[in-house]
Amino acid sequence: MPEEEYKLRELSADELRVHTSTEELRFEDTSQLPGLSDTMVGQDRAVQALAFGLSIDAEGYNIFVVGPPGTGRTTYTASQVFEVARSKPVPNDWCYVYNFQAPDEPICLQFPPGQGVRFRSAMQRLVKDLEKALTQYFDSDAYAAESTQLMNQFNERAEKVWSLLEASAHELGLVLQRTATGMVTIPLDAEGRPIPSDEFAQLSNTARAAVRTRQQQLEQSFEEAMRQIKSIQKEASTAEEMLEEKTCAYAIEPLFDELRLQFQGEDVARYLQRVKEDVIANHALFHGDPEPTTPDAALLGAVPPDPRIRYQVNVMVDHTDSAGAPVIIEPNPTYFNLFGKVEYRGNRGVMVSDYTLIKPGALHRANGGYLIVQAIDLLSHPAAWTALKRALKNGEIRIDNPQEENMWMVSTGLRPQEIQLKVKVILIGTPDIYHLLYEYDDAMQKHFKVKVEFDAEMERSAAASRQYANFVASYTKAHELPPFTAGAVAEIIDFSARLAGNQRKLSTRFHPVIELVTEASYLAQQAGANTVTEQHVNSALSAKVHRADLIKEKVLEMILNGTIRVDTDGKRIGQINGLAVLASGNVSFGQPHRITARTYVGRRGVINVERETAMSGQIHDKGVLILSAYLAAEFGKRMPMAVSGTIVFEQTYSKIDGDSASSTELYALLSSLSELPILQGIAVTGSVDQFGEIQPIGGVNEKIEGYFYICKAKGLTGRQGVMIPRQNVTNLFLPEEVVDAVRNGQFHIWAVQSVEEGIELLTGFTALSVYVEIETNVVEMSRAAAYERRRV
Template identity: 50%
Template structure:
């Protein structure tokens, strides 16, 4: 007979009802409703470490002290980061404006000019007005009487001198009996005369040789004189052009002098004054660009005129960054951190079939807008653009912001490229991401620890204490005001805190994931409004939770139906050898539920050890493999001290066709193996969860509430017997926040929850048989479960030992016979 476990021993391992769920008393809130509570205007709840790190990171102004804000979504990290950055930005000076202007010495390298905040736009306005004034005044002087008088004087003087030269040529021609005529090609022809009339070719041919020779010599002399005279006239024309140009430049310079005087007085910075000087000299050199349209309708002339208008673009100002409307430093949140969105771009236009650009088409990026302040970026989005990440690091290291076009670098289009002057970069970059990415970057990217020295880590839970009660109530008040929700009664606040503790998975803590809580606030307020209530009470919170579950638990109900009808085989009554109910957690979207699984074990003589069927079929993960190896270590340490473990066994999760991972079922699998080895049945009304170490100590697991509630729902559907329940690790008692329905069933004795510390305690609850202890000779008490296991293993060992001995004898006999035969002996049974 087996030694039975007393009822008292089983009872003392039950979890007390009061520890199954810790409820917050409504009296913890002094005010009746949230209307009487001071709203939470600033700060964040339960993130003291993150708050201190954030304050430090935003205040320190040294290179490399950029921030990485780590934490799961829903903890308020993004909202808090933006709020703190804006708060810090209010106390910082407003950064400068930046303008790009034409570089008159190197046109493909636009200049970057710096102005105090708000003065960049003013500079552009003044330069636009200057350009209009210049155009008006230049046209005015060129059409003025004084200018025309001076120009006429120069031209008249030229014509007079040209006429004198022409007269001298004409006089010499007459003396040599020649006449001069202009030809259509633009030259001057010398024609000999005879008797005052032009000499024809026929008449010239009939002349004597001496006369012809004389005429040729005279013609040669005259042509030389004509050439010299033409050269003198050309020189005179150049001189006139220079005189006219000098007149034009002097006239323009005189006009520009009074137009530029206000700018010289306003702008004293050397770089700006140098730009204004070059600007002025370029206008003087290119004053023809400002002349009036002659009214021609010639298409080509119109096209050339339009090209001249484009040339006036050089006198424009491109205000790249205008901080005139800011008060303090900028805070920029870039949702789509592509290369161009971060670092700016140079845009292009199509001109005569080619892509061209100029400095007015330089566009800023988020870094330009955040320069002097804060740039906030989601690291996941940034890493989706690898080039953005590498260029961001380079610019932070160089503290310089340069605009470069990727299309030029990769030669995608024919362009007229620009290389804008780099702008000094002084920005604090704040990355938002999860801790896993932080650790990856720290390990794999050598630049990351140098550039992002401040880690701001948001926790997933906070202590459940009075301070956080009040802060939570203030948060609810402020959120209700913001979203226009009904006020919450203190009973509803208590229900919210209980739900928060369940999300945290700890009776002593509250979750900091406010995404789920704000969703519950909205839905509880909705159901209160539907009822016509003026205040949200606890029942409305419970109704909202029930509705949330109903909308999401279709899969849970379908699985439970399959168990009820026997399609998925799970026994909740009776006893079976080598069969046990394990508990798993499944998740569909944002809904998590527990489901029982039948786990079976078969043991037999052999040397293969424990075969994990899931592993053999590639349906098992690494953590599950580890759990089975630990299980093997426990068995070997417990029962193989005086003999080898002659064991082959197979373990499987029945009717599971998806991947299984985690070690939370390792104790369950061990219980099934012990049952199979001992032949002692396991009560099927008890489900088990918990991992085990090599010493047989039960270790905590996750999802304990969902696992218990999943098995409870199956037992409820198939009928309570009063013997059903769940065994959990004792460390998980603090994680229990079970639904009131489960607590009521435990209190009524219909359902039970046991806590265990060791395999021995668990197997005694499952079988009702004492586990047994080992004496100094390595023997277990007869009638105990371990005694039965040890007895079975001893029989297995004896059996396999006998088989091995027979095999050795048989092998030795065969070897002897072969030796005799090799020596020429006879086959003989005697020999």
């Protein structure tokens, strides 16, 4: 291959990275910059979508914020939601009160903001005022006189009935006498004196029979009189109760009139009317000595220890000090944290509850406003996600116990009345979570119609670099850090481009950038510098890598001492250096792998040893099948190929996946088929399609750096380098050390577009020569195989 063509495919040092010029930044240090405004850096699409989602007030237009971590999605979303919420009206307060008709189903009342607490205080005062007013009225002389007069009337009626009964007895010659066992009738003599029992026994039978007849007549009159007296007593009791209720109603009516004027609303008026009726029916609770609660009733929870607890108000949501709509960020969205719960307390060894133990959830507090939840946290609690969808669908908050479905016996408890729900839910998650939910959960399309997508990168321009500089200025001022020089900011922008993996892009993942700013500031402060320079930034980058590259050093050590064999010089047939990326925490590094191929007569085709041993992933298997198709199409058109080959990742004991080594494996096979050696100083990466076109791969910078440091450790010869796909040139952002080595001719980077270009670089022969050799060998092997079949 001509030397000129060889060099045409080699990249210059200027193509290996892009430097940010300090001249385009136009400042000395970040203290001269105003900092960022409220605009999000590089996220115009997300800004517009979020503004739309927060402004539209329609059913189902909840928001799903999508983006990779570190893009500022959560911080920006929360800040915008708080800003919008300040201009919204404050929602109503919500309270739970006792249900006098169904005690196990508490009812909810809503009040204008701040009135929920005032209503609770008013009900507490009402209980005290009721006790004072009823005690005063029932202990008054007027009530005592009226009660005595009423009782005297019924006593007179009873005495009159008794007098008539005594008169009737006298007419019958009998007298009524009370005994310990009841009432007895005694006969009288002619002078009206009671006849003793011994004299009565001496009377004739006829006389005694006549007396018994009169006694029977009197007993009938006595029974009738007793019925009348009992009826009078019952009327007296009813009249006394009516007097008590009348007195109670008269005493408490002004108190309830005051509450009705203070707290408007049909539901409140209906509740106060039921409270009034219950107070009248149970006025003894407020004066005198009410009957004590029985222990059994308290244990069963049927009657609370203090019966007057049913007049308390449980304020679920209070907006007394609120300004604007509420914004709730729920960090742990379990079912109970979202929807509230009914708590229990111990009572003599038994767990009991009442409506005052109903506790609110995040949805209660966010009702009328906004709820922000991380999607991954919500989905880790399936019951919470299911209940949230149901709440959005029905527009109400219900407090249930999701564990009841899995219990064979359910304990009785409260069923609080549902609360109307009007809330905008903002879920924040990664693209994977969003697409998974959108595909498998119909509720996503119905309830989360606004997608706010944060991009991980933005176009690199002078304006974008200026925005980055203002971001650094804002962060350093907010955290009282030293200002950054223009050179330091330029290094940070270059670091961002490296994160984006594209020379024409900048990363919008600001977490790594913030870490770099923080660590560089620390080094500058430790050195006593007033500003952070590019040296501090580079030192922070080097220190960060060094803290996490122990595994990288161990791998390099094994390669250098020969434990892992990697040849960086010479030539070998059927052997080539492929490149892979290994990750250790937040550090990724490239590692070369020795890939070998052997070919021989046979009909099995290309055998992937990793696949045969279940160590190959699906994508890697696909790459091997594609290169097999390329070989068959190139060299098996005139006659079937009777050639088999094996491909092995030598000294690899973990699973292999990805197709970035498919072109590398193809070169090894081509070398084995042509029997032409491959330069071992060149490492290769890139996938291949069925037409032999080289396709881009990921991790190109890490792969080049990994091979460079191994070649440097073994000794740079000037013949070593890496061959990459042409499409990956824009992804190059190599360290200055690698760039300098390329500039000095110690290391090389080649970019190729096809297998033909690659095999020429690797073998030093033209692709035509290599393919002629392969075709010749394939034909001979196929003829040998055909002859052997005929002979057999």
